[in-house]
Amino acid sequence: MEDYKYLFKVVLIGNAGVGKTCLVRRFTEGLFPPGQGATIGVDFMIKTVDVDGEKVKLQIWDTAGQERFRSITQAYYRSANALILVYDVCCQNSFDSLPQWLNEIELYAGSKVLTFLVGNKVDKMSKEIPTQIGQQFAQRYDMTFIETSAKECENVEKLFMDIARGLTKRARDLNLQPEENNEFPSGGSTPISTFSCCKI
Amino acid sequence: MATIRVDATSPGNKNVENLTDIDEIQKAYDELCREENVIAEELSSVFEHQAMLENKMVGLHKTLPNLQILQNDSKQLSSMISFTSTLAENVSSKVRKLDLAKSQVSQCITRVEDILDLKFCTDGVQTALQNEDYEKAAGHVHRFRNLDESVIRMSADSSEGGTLETSFRMLYESEEKLKTIVNSKFSAAVHSGDVASVERFFKIFPLLGMHEEGLTKFGKYLSSQLSETADRNLKIALDSSGDVKRSSVLYADTIIMLLEGIARTVEVHQPLVETYYGPGKLIVLLKILQKECDRQVRKVVEKFKQSREYDKKVRLVQTSLIAQKQNSQENRLDPMEVDLLLSEIVLINNRSELYLRFMKRKAMGDLETSEQESKLMEEGKVEVEKLINESDLSRLMQELIGNYIMMEEYFMKEMVVKAVNMDVTDEGAKTSSMVDDAFFIVKKSVRRTISSSSVDGVCAMLNHAGSTLEQDFREVLYTRLRGGYPSGFDLQQAYNIMQSSFQQGKLTSSDQEKEKARTLFLTALNNSEVSCDYCKALKTSLDEEVNKLYSYCNEHSKAKLETCLNDLGSVPARFKDVVDFGFSQLTSSAVKPRIKPLVDTFLATGHNLTEEEFSNFEANDPWLQNFIANLDNMLKSFKESLTNGNNERFVNLITGEISVQLEKAVIKTAFNRLGGLQFDKELRSLVGYLTSVTTWTIRDKFARLTQMATILNLEKVSEILDYWGQNSGPLTWRLTPTEVRQILSLRVDFRSEDIKRLKL
Numbered sequence: 001m002e003d004y005k006y007l008f009k010v011v012l013i014g015n016a017g018v019g020k021t022c023l024v025r026r027f028t029e030g031l032f033p034p035g036q037g038a039t040i041g042v043d044f045m046i047k048t049v050d051v052d053g054e055k056v057k058l059q060i061w062d063t064a065g066q067e068r069f070r071s072i073t074q075a076y077y078r079s080a081n082a083l084i085l086v087y088d089v090c091c092q093n094s095f096d097s098l099p100q101w102l103n104e105i106e107l108y109a110g111s112k113v114l115t116f117l118v119g120n121k122v123d124k125m126s127k128e129i130p131t132q133i134g135q136q137f138a139q140r141y142d143m144t145f146i147e148t149s150a151k152e153c154e155n156v157e158k159l160f161m162d163i164a165r166g167l168t169k170r171a172r173d174l175n176l177q178p179e180e181n182n183e184f185p186s187g188g189s190t191p192i193s194t195f196s197c198c199k200i
Numbered sequence: 201m202a203t204i205r206v207d208a209t210s211p212g213n214k215n216v217e218n219l220t221d222i223d224e225i226q227k228a229y230d231e232l233c234r235e236e237n238v239i240a241e242e243l244s245s246v247f248e249h250q251a252m253l254e255n256k257m258v259g260l261h262k263t264l265p266n267l268q269i270l271q272n273d274s275k276q277l278s279s280m281i282s283f284t285s286t287l288a289e290n291v292s293s294k295v296r297k298l299d300l301a302k303s304q305v306s307q308c309i310t311r312v313e314d315i316l317d318l319k320f321c322t323d324g325v326q327t328a329l330q331n332e333d334y335e336k337a338a339g340h341v342h343r344f345r346n347l348d349e350s351v352i353r354m355s356a357d358s359s360e361g362g363t364l365e366t367s368f369r370m371l372y373e374s375e376e377k378l379k380t381i382v383n384s385k386f387s388a389a390v391h392s393g394d395v396a397s398v399e400r401f402f403k404i405f406p407l408l409g410m411h412e413e414g415l416t417k418f419g420k421y422l423s424s425q426l427s428e429t430a431d432r433n434l435k436i437a438l439d440s441s442g443d444v445k446r447s448s449v450l451y452a453d454t455i456i457m458l459l460e461g462i463a464r465t466v467e468v469h470q471p472l473v474e475t476y477y478g479p480g481k482l483i484v485l486l487k488i489l490q491k492e493c494d495r496q497v498r499k500v501v502e503k504f505k506q507s508r509e510y511d512k513k514v515r516l517v518q519t520s521l522i523a524q525k526q527n528s529q530e531n532r533l534d535p536m537e538v539d540l541l542l543s544e545i546v547l548i549n550n551r552s553e554l555y556l557r558f559m560k561r562k563a564m565g566d567l568e569t570s571e572q573e574s575k576l577m578e579e580g581k582v583e584v585e586k587l588i589n590e591s592d593l594s595r596l597m598q599e600l601i602g603n604y605i606m607m608e609e610y611f612m613k614e615m616v617v618k619a620v621n622m623d624v625t626d627e628g629a630k631t632s633s634m635v636d637d638a639f640f641i642v643k644k645s646v647r648r649t650i651s652s653s654s655v656d657g658v659c660a661m662l663n664h665a666g667s668t669l670e671q672d673f674r675e676v677l678y679t680r681l682r683g684g685y686p687s688g689f690d691l692q693q694a695y696n697i698m699q700s701s702f703q704q705g706k707l708t709s710s711d712q713e714k715e716k717a718r719t720l721f722l723t724a725l726n727n728s729e730v731s732c733d734y735c736k737a738l739k740t741s742l743d744e745e746v747n748k749l750y751s752y753c754n755e756h757s758k759a760k761l762e763t764c765l766n767d768l769g770s771v772p773a774r775f776k777d778v779v780d781f782g783f784s785q786l787t788s789s790a791v792k793p794r795i796k797p798l799v800d801t802f803l804a805t806g807h808n809l810t811e812e813e814f815s816n817f818e819a820n821d822p823w824l825q826n827f828i829a830n831l832d833n834m835l836k837s838f839k840e841s842l843t844n845g846n847n848e849r850f851v852n853l854i855t856g857e858i859s860v861q862l863e864k865a866v867i868k869t870a871f872n873r874l875g876g877l878q879f880d881k882e883l884r885s886l887v888g889y890l891t892s893v894t895t896w897t898i899r900d901k902f903a904r905l906t907q908m909a910t911i912l913n914l915e916k917v918s919e920i921l922d923y924w925g926q927n928s929g930p931l932t933w934r935l936t937p938t939e940v941r942q943i944l945s946l947r948v949d950f951r952s953e954d955i956k957r958l959k960l
Contacts, residue, residue, distance in 0.1 A: 040589060040598070041656030044760045059763065066600045071606040075660035078667045079767060107525070 004048055004057040008167045009022035010169055011076050011162070012155065015094040019120040022150035023086065024062045027160050037109030039064040041072055049151050049170045053080060058164060064129055070104075082163045085168040087129070088145065095129045095137075102141055115143045116158060123149040185194035212241040235295065253300040279368050301639040317343060322367040323373040332381060335400075338407035345409060356889070383417075386682045390421045400585060403476045409476055419488030422465055426489070430458050430496040448540045452547035453498060453502035459555040463491050466562055468504055480570030483563050484554075487587060494592030499835065501596055508541055510603075512872045517593070517607045520592070524613060534615040538607050541899045546652035552597045553653045557752060581716075587617045609664045616668055620676050622798050625719070631726045632842045638673050640735045643741065650745045655757040658746065669735065670771045674778060677731065680724035681782040685789045686714045710798040722841045725782040728775050735772040739765065765951040779846070783853060791857050794834060798827050802882075803868060807875030808948055814874040828889050831858075835893055857902045858890075864909055872949050876912035883909045904934045911935075911943045920944065924960060 021039050026033050028045045037152040043062040048055055052131040063073035063196070077083070085101050098117075104114065117138040119129060131147055138145035144162065148155040216532070219225045276664040328337035382404050389397035398421055405414025437454040446453055466489065473482050505511060514534070520533045563584040567577065588594060619637035626633070642665050649661035746761050753761070801823040809817070834853065839847050871879065883905055890898050899906075914920060920940065923931060937960035944955045 037585075037589065042659065042760070044756070044763065048269050068595070068602045070611075071602045072660040075605065075609075075663040078671075079613075079663065 004055040006168055006171050007057045007059060007166065008059065008060060009059045009076075009079055010082045010083040010084060010163060011061045011063065011073075011080040012084045012086060013063055013073065013087070013104070014065060014084075015091075015097050018065065018086045018088040018091065018094050018178070019150050020065065021062050022067070023084075023118070023120060023148065023156055023159070024060055026150040028060065028131065028157045030153075032153075038059045040149075042076065047160075049164050051161075051164050056164045056168055060160075073106065074108050077105065078110060080109060080113055081167050082114040083109060084116045084118055084159070084163070085143070086120050088121050088125050088136075089127050089129050089134070090121055090124045092128050093136075098137065107136055112170075114170070115141075116143045116159065116163060117143040118140075119145075119147040119150060121151070122147045123152045124155060134187060143183065158179075186188075209290075211609060218554050225299065230889060242514050247917075249960065250953070251765070264453070278693045288650075305654075318367050318371070322370050325378075329377065330442040334385070334404055337374065337378055338382070338404045338413050341371065341378055342409075342465060345375075374410065378404075379410065382408065382410075386417055390424075397473065402472070406477045408412070415477065415484040416483060416488065419485045421468070422485075423488060423492035424960045425462060426458075426465065426492050429461055430499070434500060434515075438503065448546055449544050450509070451500055452544045452551070454500050455548050456551045457552055458496050458500065459493070462489055463555060463558050465489065466559070466845060470557050470566070473902075474566070474569075474755065478570070479566055482566035483583060483587065486559060487562055487918050490587060490591050490593070494596075497593050497596060503546075503601070504544075508544070510541065513538055514603050514607065517610045520614070521610050524610065528775065530811055532614065533610075535611040535618070538611055541606060542611060542648060544607055545600050546648055549597050549601055549652040549654055549657075556588050556591075556594065561585060582868055592853060595873060597654075601652065604652070605664075606659055608645050608661060609647060612641055612664065613668055613672060615641040615645075618675060620673075624933075625723055630723070630841060631730050632723050634676075635727045635730055635734065638669075639731075639738060642668060646742055646839065648747060650742070650749060653749060653752075655749065655753060655761060658749065659760050659764040660723070662742070663770055665738075666768050668770055669731075670774050674774055675733070677724050677728045677775075677778050678781065680720055681728070681778065681785055683717060683721065684785045686717050722787075722838075724781065724847055725786070726841075726843045728778040728782060729912075730771045731775040732779065735768075735775060737772075739768050742768070756886070779849075781851065783832045787853060787857070791853055795854065795857045795861050798830055799858070801827060802862065803865045807869050807871045807879055809872060809874040810880060811874065814878060816876060824885060828886065832889075832893075848894060848896055851890075852896055852898075855890055855894070855901050858886075859905055863905055863908070866905070866912075869946065870948050871912050873913075873915070873947070876909070876914070880909040880913045907931075907933060907935050908943050911940060912945075912947060917944060917950050917958065920960075929930075 009095055012024060014020055021036055022032060024043070025033055025036075028047045039062060041064055045060045045062065046057065047059045047060065050056070056096060061076050063069065063076065083105060085098065085105070087098060089095075105113070117134065119131070120136045134147065135145050144166075146155055146159050146162070148153065148159055150156055219228060273695045321343055324340040325337050328334070328340065352934060363476050382401050386401040386405075388394075389784060391400060402414055402418045405411065405417070433454055437450050440447075440450070466486065470482060473485055507652075517538060519531055523530060523532050564581070564937070567580040570580075592712070616638045619634045619641060622637075623632050623634040625631075646658075646661050646665050649657050652658075657695065695835065727830070742763060750758050750759065805822040806813075831854070835851060838850055842850055868876075868878070883902070886900050887899065887906070910921065921927065924940075931942075940960060941958065944950055944958075945952060
């Protein structure tokens with residue numbers, strides 16, 4: 001097997017065209033591919049990073065933003081260790097959709113998921129959503145906020161490294177106190193039935 | 201050299217007059233004498249060289265005249281070479297001129313030929329047109345189109361220009377005429393449905409340089425044909441009430457027919473296009489056909505949605521999913537209602553994927569035979585990808601699969617709920633029906649998704665399968681185990697009561713409930729254990745199924761599938777946790793309380809024995825027989841209700857517990873020599889019994905007790921040294937020296953000074 005200490009799943013979500021694929025490409029391949037077509041279904045990349053001398057493997061799932069892929073992308077929320085919710089700072093619409101996305105997270109993701117709110121495309125001149133507004137929104141919903149530019153390679157590395165560090169820290173803390181992890185983790189879903197109605 | 205020496209000695213010379221001391225004078229004199237000798241030697245060696253140098257000079261004088269000759273010769277040679285070079289220059293320039301002349305002549309000849317061709321074409325076109333031999337006429341026009349008109353015009357001299365001009369004019373006219381004719385004839389052929397003529401004129405278009413136009417017209421013609429067939433097929437499909445067997449996949453069949461029809465059309469006409477239009481042109485035709493395909497598929501899909509009440513069901517499932525999440529029983533659609541619909545959707549998607557792969561392969565194949573230039577190639581590839589990915593067909597299928605995944609998830613989860621609600625334990629069965637049922641459903645759903653050959657769909661469904669098992673189903677098992685195993689009631693007794701109650705048909709309600717809870721607990725424990733295995737088996741079988749998809753997946757999709765499959769591989773460990781939890785419950789409520797009183801019977805039996813007691817014990821065992829009988833009863837009753845794996849684990853647990861408690865009891869007991877012997881015997885039969893009821897090795901668990909028995913069985917204290925330290929041989933002591941002393945002190949007949957004196 002490959003040599004790594006921790007493996008984390010990171011899932012990117014957000015409206016179509018906010019630059020999810022570009023963020024992933026920039027981070028994993030150092031590229032900014034212009035004229036990228038819309039993602040179909042779910043794309044998948046792996047990058048191993050170094051956190052305090054330990055190898056941490058990030059499994060990055062880049063989902064399609066279009067509505068018709070929604071049910072496919074929802075299947076990835078549950079096992080995600082971190083979610084990156086992306087909006088376009090030049091597109092009010094993509095910001096206005098955030099509550100809907102939060103609703104999805106609420107419904108499908110595990111309760112312990114680490115969530116980052118990312119305002120992408122800060123290189124563009126026509127910024128519509130001020131940093132302050134994004135920051136406030138993130139605070140209200142307990143998310144970490146960061147503004148990025150996949151094109152100018154701004155904060156992209158930081159975003160993913162912050163996630164890797166955050167998750168590694170959490171995993172280490174969990175290892176230190178394994179006793180507290182004994183309760184049954186029920187994740188984001190509810191039990192399907194009780195046994196009151198079974199026959200013997 | 202000499203000057204240096206003079207310089208060096210000069211101060212000496214200068215100071216000669218100042219020398220007053222005889223020794224110094226003598227010294228200066230010696231110095232001068234030595235110098236004189238040196239100089240004399242040098243001088244003589246110079247003289248020696250003189251003869252040799254003179255000889256050389258004479259030699260040089262002799263060679264002098266020869267050198268002059270050499271110089272003259274060289275000059276001559278050089279002038280000769282330069283002459284030759286000029287000559288060569290002259291010759292080669294002539295050759296070049298000749299070459300030029302030759303190429304001009306040959307160009308001239310081609311031009312003459314061109315002009316002849318032109319004349320030939322001019323005449324040919326006329327007659328061919330008159331004879332309605334359009335292929336020939338088009339051939340002439342094609343030839344003419346390939347001529348370099350401006351060059352011919354240039355080379356023509358003025359007197360002949362007139363005829364050339366007429367020829368050109370005539371040919372242009374003919375070309376125009378031919379284009380019109382071919383266009384109208386093609387349309388007429390299409391109109392009359394004359395396939396042979398359609399193909400005939402289709403082949404003429406490229407000769408007239410009308411590639412795009414020809415392909416477009418032909419594409420439209422093929423499209424109209426496809427549309428006709430498709431309409432007919434759809435009509436037949438809608439009218440047919442006959443074939444019941446296929447009625448559940450009626451629309452899938454219709455779409456399959458449509459797609460196969462288009463694929464066949466492409467297959468048939470691809471060679472025609474490649475031969476007459478050249479490579480790299482197929483995409484034009486494919487684009488037109490794809491448009492028609494999109495149109496027709498949309499029609500069928502609309503009918504499909506209408507007749508299968510697709511939108512209504514999608515909406516119902518959406519609300520049902522929310523109800524499912526909130527654990528409300530209201531408004532939940534019966535999952536069987538969507539079962540057939542789901543099967544039809546996967547079939548439709550499967551064929552669409554097959555078709556799209558076919559189209560992509562055709563387009564890529566044609567592209568690869570045409571352009572070599574990498575940039576054009578890249579552009580071509582992008583165009584092909586766009587054709588495939590942005591087609592309505594792709595989009596329609598993505599929408600279908602999207603809703604399909606949602607409905608399949610609901611189907612799977614709801615069916616698992618049903619399986620749990622309808623859980624039945626057959627008499628004598630160790631597990632209940634819900635395990636088999638739940639895993640069957642999960643497998644069915646994932647397999648169905650795999651048969652859609654949608655990679656993203658399969659990945660999503662694998663995720664859902666994992667969460668259904670790992671969360672929903674596991675929670676059910678966990679909840680049942682959390683209740684714990686009801687204690688304070690002997691199982692054998694319970695078993696008897698149950699037997700009799702079956703006969704009598706009644707049972708006191710509290711006993712009944714307790715018994716029910718017990719069975720429920722053990723069944724849940726068994727269910728959890730087999731779930732581990734079922735999970736592994738499920739993964740293995742899905743691995744195989746998914747493998748079949750790999751053959752037409754790219755590396756990227758393959759990696760995605762593998763990752764999602766691997767996630768499923770972690771589910772068994774989660775069930776293992778549940779089994780562990782169940783056993784911890786069982787240990788505290790059933791194992792510990794039962795072993796304790798059994799071990800107490802050992803404590804109640806003295807091990808400080810007289811001869812008489814010892815021999816009496818040999819005949820009438822004081823506790824062990826009863827101990828083993830009780831244990832055997834308990835193990836047997838559990839064995840009946842536990843799976844093999846769980847039973848092994850249970851025996852193992854019991855064995856561990858016995859060894860721990862017995863050890864505690866031994867330390868509280870006083871022994872003499874005979875008592876030690878008795879204990880050794882007892883331990884041997886206990887270990888013998890326990891070995892007979894399990895396949896696991898238990899000797900290890902009893903190692904400490906066995907060693908205690910050995911110590912208690914010693915003749916005298918010092919004998920321990922025969923087994924200790926260097927003498928231990930293959931025996932590994934599990935007791936610490938302190939413990940050894942402690943055990944030794946249990947022997948009432950051992951003196952404590954002896955024990956203290958031991959060097960361990």
